Amino acid sequence: MIKCPHCQQVDSINKTGIVRGKQRYFCKSCEVHFSFPTAEPTRSSRRHQVTIVDIAQELGISKSTVSRALRGQSDIHPGTRQAVLDAVKQFDYQPNLLAHSLVKSRSNTVGIMVPEFVSFFFPKVIIGAQNVLAEAGYNVVICHSNESYETEVANARALLASRVDGLLVSHTKETRNFDHFRAFQRRGIPVVFFNRFCEDMDVSKVTVDDQAGAFKAVEHLIQTGRRRIAHLAGPDSLTNSRNRLNGYRDALRHYGIAEEPELVISYDLTLEKANIYVNHLLNLPQPPDALFTINDPTAIEALKVIKSRGLRIPDDIAIVGFSNDPISALVEPGLTTVAQPVNEIGQESARLLLRQLTSELDVEPETVVLPTELIVRGSTVS
Amino acid sequence: MIKCPHCQQVDSINKTGIVRGKQRYFCKSCEVHFSFPTAEPTRSSRRHQVTIVDIAQELGISKSTVSRALRGQSDIHPGTRQAVLDAVKQFDYQPNLLAHSLVKSRSNTVGIMVPEFVSFFFPKVIIGAQNVLAEAGYNVVICHSNESYETEVANARALLASRVDGLLVSHTKETRNFDHFRAFQRRGIPVVFFNRFCEDMDVSKVTVDDQAGAFKAVEHLIQTGRRRIAHLAGPDSLTNSRNRLNGYRDALRHYGIAEEPELVISYDLTLEKANIYVNHLLNLPQPPDALFTINDPTAIEALKVIKSRGLRIPDDIAIVGFSNDPISALVEPGLTTVAQPVNEIGQESARLLLRQLTSELDVEPETVVLPTELIVRGSTVS
């Protein structure tokens, strides 16, 4: 028999349908609907993390007092404070950062988005940034978009949802629409671009003097007697790719060498394509006597191809890379390359971000350009 | 004149001290303390993220309904649902994952801790794991402990505080106390070790057959005629280091070669020390005719040292590394090495973790051992 939980009557109870798999009843005398509570999960299965109210109860004080004891020392008796600290240790209490962030509406985390991180460059930048951010008390979550625009957008959503306080980003080679980054700006979440950036966005940027670096590289090739200098450029969507191409052109122009369109190839940064294009260049009726590549992995792939074809480096063809990956010192011959201050890029990006995070008022975005240095090795001079 | 906010009287008001920088008053007739509210932050400065109640208000429905419309399709009118979806788009609403995690008491994130990630190995593992985890709807936060025990402990605290649902970890070479990992277990947060692990902990582990791999490497050296085979081993704290040493010894024993204590050196994995010890080995009265190293970076450092001393590889001395970093194919001569399935390590770790995360009941920890493969290159045979 069904008993009404209000009037305790047994008759005058009607069924009134099954909702969410549970029978509901209606008591005509009370004029009230009711159903029977679902069995709640057993205590043991429901693993309860120890909270601030647990310690409060244990010590017979209020949760406010515990909270006060835990952070700052205002309005708290030293004895109480110590008691709380002891209890915290005893019960192995861990503050719930989620709740903290929710009420403070800041997560103390910054997101870092990179297009990939198996190469040397991005990990090193991340470490540089992380060190600076950790010092300032920020956590870091790292996303890699795998050079895919879609995953980049998805990552951006995720970071937005997890309420990062700031964003450090180097976008993918596919990215042409930057709305997913503007969404951060719109919410007042500072964004700093490094290495690759969107020129149209009014945010802080950290980069190197790609154009000057490329100029130095090509100048070096010219000064060592090269005239047919090829350039394996990156995709046009990347600013640093464009700038390096500009530096290449500057140098040719400056030394009165006409640019041969057939010697400049833009490609998508995959090693397979690099392989194909290097072979293509070598198969030209008039093959180049030097090759300047967008980055070191490409240069090393080129080096492999060239050696496998029995050509001598640098006698038959010289190679210059970009970024001075550690690996470039290990290949045979050593790779001449343009070094960029990888660690500083990370640190400087982090500092720019911190400046915006810590300042009360709006700070003007800045652009920092770091210097490059030409490292000469056996791939250009013997 | 001060007016009591309760009885509106002007007299019979006393000051009663300044608390937290604000004057407090006491009305004798009401017998009540009061102070004047601090000016709340201006609307503009207080950037309000649009929430579920904002849309509810906008549409004149309750927040429960909005919440229902947003997830699942139970108990929601298609029309209402569409209206909510439109409003969400219009106001660019982003759900607050923090609040979500707080109420669900699960964050849908797993932490990955690695000792370093400039080398090839760990990034690759991370990517493998991340792909599997992303598929299952988990976010990933990556910590690197920089081979420092203290930062490892600090990272563990941070991950615990941010309420990760699970942990994938390869500990530092300094770690001898694993209490910071046991803390996760104690809270029911599953932990999976990969590559490096604590033998005493009852958790899932993913590793490769280090011992068999090392055996194959040393066997190869013996079969190519080497007899004085040195081993640059890793620190004794690492299981894989110990296992590789065991494999080395197995091979010697199996082929009846006596182990020379002076040819086995444990070191701390820094390249500086590697350099010193390789030189030390070469300076021995009877230098080794082969060198098996704990990993590829060490082998490559050795290669550099050996070449710089004018010795020929493999004629004077052969080298075998471990892990088949891409770089090992690029050095001159190519490095013979023991390949491990890097991507699979990450994927398998993630799968083991997911199994524990998704299962209702406790699952038994498993240990997965993945195979290795000897890659023969020019550093052992010419």
Next chain:
DNA sequence: TTCGTTACCGGGAACGTTCCCGGTATTTTC
């Protein structure tokens, strides 16, 4: 009619913190 059912929706507690503010007891000041 009257009962049972379906289809929706709203109210309010809960998650674990922080913050504001009022209360009480004790001490200092004039």
Next chain:
DNA sequence: GAAAATACCGGGAACGTTCCCGGTAACGAA
């Protein structure tokens, strides 16, 4: 010796969700 200041503490709202459960309307069947 009253007024003012200090030192602590507790209550309760807030943060933005989800979840439970009761309420109402409309409809079909007995």
